Amino acid sequence: MSGYFSMGGYAAFVWPCFLLTAxxxxxxxxxxxxxxxxxxxxxxxxxxAAKGSS
Amino acid sequence: MNWTWFHKLxxxxxxxxxxxxxxxWFGWPALLxxxxxxxxxxxxxxxxxxxxxxxxxxxxxxxxxxLSMLIYGTMATAAAVGLIWRIKLAHAVAAASAPIGAxxxxxxxxxxxxxxxxxxxxxxxxxxxxxxxxxxxxxxAGVIALRASIDDRDRSDRASAVLAxxxxxxxxxxxxxxxxxxxxxxxxxxxxxxxxxxxxxxxWPLLVMLLGFTLYFxxxxxxxxxxxxxxxxxxxxxxxxEVGS
Numbered sequence: 001m002s003g004y005f006s007m008g009g010y011a012a013f014v015w016p017c018f019l020l021t022a023x024x025x026x027x028x029x030x031x032x033x034x035x036x037x038x039x040x041x042x043x044x045x046x047x048x049a050a051k052g053s054s
Numbered sequence: 055m056n057w058t059w060f061h062k063l064x065x066x067x068x069x070x071x072x073x074x075x076x077x078x079w080f081g082w083p084a085l086l087x088x089x090x091x092x093x094x095x096x097x098x099x100x101x102x103x104x105x106x107x108x109x110x111x112x113x114x115x116x117x118x119x120x121l122s123m124l125i126y127g128t129m130a131t132a133a134a135v136g137l138i139w140r141i142k143l144a145h146a147v148a149a150a151s152a153p154i155g156a157x158x159x160x161x162x163x164x165x166x167x168x169x170x171x172x173x174x175x176x177x178x179x180x181x182x183x184x185x186x187x188x189x190x191x192x193x194x195a196g197v198i199a200l201r202a203s204i205d206d207r208d209r210s211d212r213a214s215a216v217l218a219x220x221x222x223x224x225x226x227x228x229x230x231x232x233x234x235x236x237x238x239x240x241x242x243x244x245x246x247x248x249x250x251x252x253x254x255x256x257x258w259p260l261l262v263m264l265l266g267f268t269l270y271f272x273x274x275x276x277x278x279x280x281x282x283x284x285x286x287x288x289x290x291x292x293x294x295x296e297v298g299s
Contacts, residue, residue, distance in 0.1 A: 008107040013172050017165040018096075021114040024161045025088075025270065028154055032277035039284035040297045047294040 064143045067292045070283045073276040080272035087266030094259030102256075111169040113259055116243070117267035119162035122190060123225055125155030125271060129197070130222045133215035145211035146286060148218060149201060150278035154271060156194035163187060174238045182231035183239040186224055193221035207286070 007014040062068055095113035102109035129151035136144035166184065167177040178184065197214045204210035232241050243252050243260070252260070287293050 007110070008101055010106060010108040010172055013108055013168050014110055017111045017114050017168050018092075020161060020164055020168075021118065024118070024157050028157055028270075028274045029277075031153070032274050032281070036277050036281040036284070039281040039288075043284055043288050043293055043297050046288055 064141050066143060066283050066287045066290070067296065069143050069146075070280055070293075070296060073279050073283075077273055077276045080269045080276060084266050084269035084273055087262050087269065091259045091263035091266050094262060099256045099259055100253075105173060108169065108172050109256075111165055112243070113263050115162060115165040115169055116260060117263045118158045118165060119187070120264055121267050121271055122155060122159040122162045122187070123228060124268065125151050125158065126190060126193070126218075126221070126225060128275075129155060130218045133218040136211060137215045137219070142211075142286065143283075145215065146282040147275070147279060148215060149211075150275055150282045152194055152198050152201070152214075152218075154274050154278065156191065156198065158271075159187065159191040159194055163191065170238070179238055181237040181239065182235040183228065183237050186228040186231050189224055190221075190228060193217070193224060197221070 005011060005015075063072070091113060095110055099110070101107045129148045132144045132147035132151065135141055136148060163184075166187075170179075171177050197218050200217055201210050201214040204213055229242075231237065232239050284293065284297070
């Protein structure tokens with residue numbers, strides 16, 4: 001098993017690439033969802049503010 | 055020809071709902087394909103006879119480089135549609151694409167540099183392929199910065215669209231750079247005329263990863279497009295009913 005993780009001596013290059021990819025894939029999902037939630041909350045606030053003033 | 059369907063699709067309420075409906079159809083297959091591709095690439099594929107196990111970096115490097123260009127193409131096409139036919143939704147697609155594309159350009163450059171070190175003996179060379187990919191990152195940065203620097207939405211849409219469209223000339227330069235100029239970068243594995251220069255057991259995980267990454271882009275684009283629509287239409291009455299439910 002440790003032989004597998006050593007990647008034939010290239011572990012220091014192979015694993016960081018896959019780790020960076022995982023970070024970018026996860027970041028994109030989190031960032032997109034956060035933006036959507038924030039925009040949704042803004043719309044709801046404006047809607048309730050508009051209701052209150054009318 | 056009847057264009058009603060097109061205008062219906064381009065209307066924000068429809069687009070918002072359709073994007074939400076499409077999301078799982080992109081997201082779940084993307085997840086399955088990426089997991090399968092990782093297993094195929096990291097476990098099933100044999101080591102390369104020249105590069106040993108270092109060649110496995112291709113399974114994340116090539117898909118991210120592919121996305122960096124596909125997303126730029128998507129962004130520029132949407133920008134052109136928005137500019138020519140004055141469709142606001144198209145500008146929203148362009149705005150939603152830019153940060154995703156920039157992140158995959160960074161990833162392509164980073165994984166390329168890490169792969170370059172053991173194979174070429176250097177992290178970076180100023181050759182045509184690497185320089186044109188770096189230029190792609192600057193183009194993304196320019197489009198994002200230009201969009202952010204103009205307050206008026208219509209002007210910001212138009213200005214960033216022009217820059218995005220001009221930058222399209224860089225895409226063929228990136229693709230053909232390895233044929234036109236001397237470079238350390240290897241030639242394309244998949245688009246070689248004739249047949250791909252890769253054994254089947256190494257090739258299928260790469261194809262699966264390419265498709266998985268492409269669908270993944272679709273999923274993230276749907277979420278980002280929905281928030282763009284929310285931001286652009288925040289006072290529309292349809293929206294209040296939509297997000298309130």
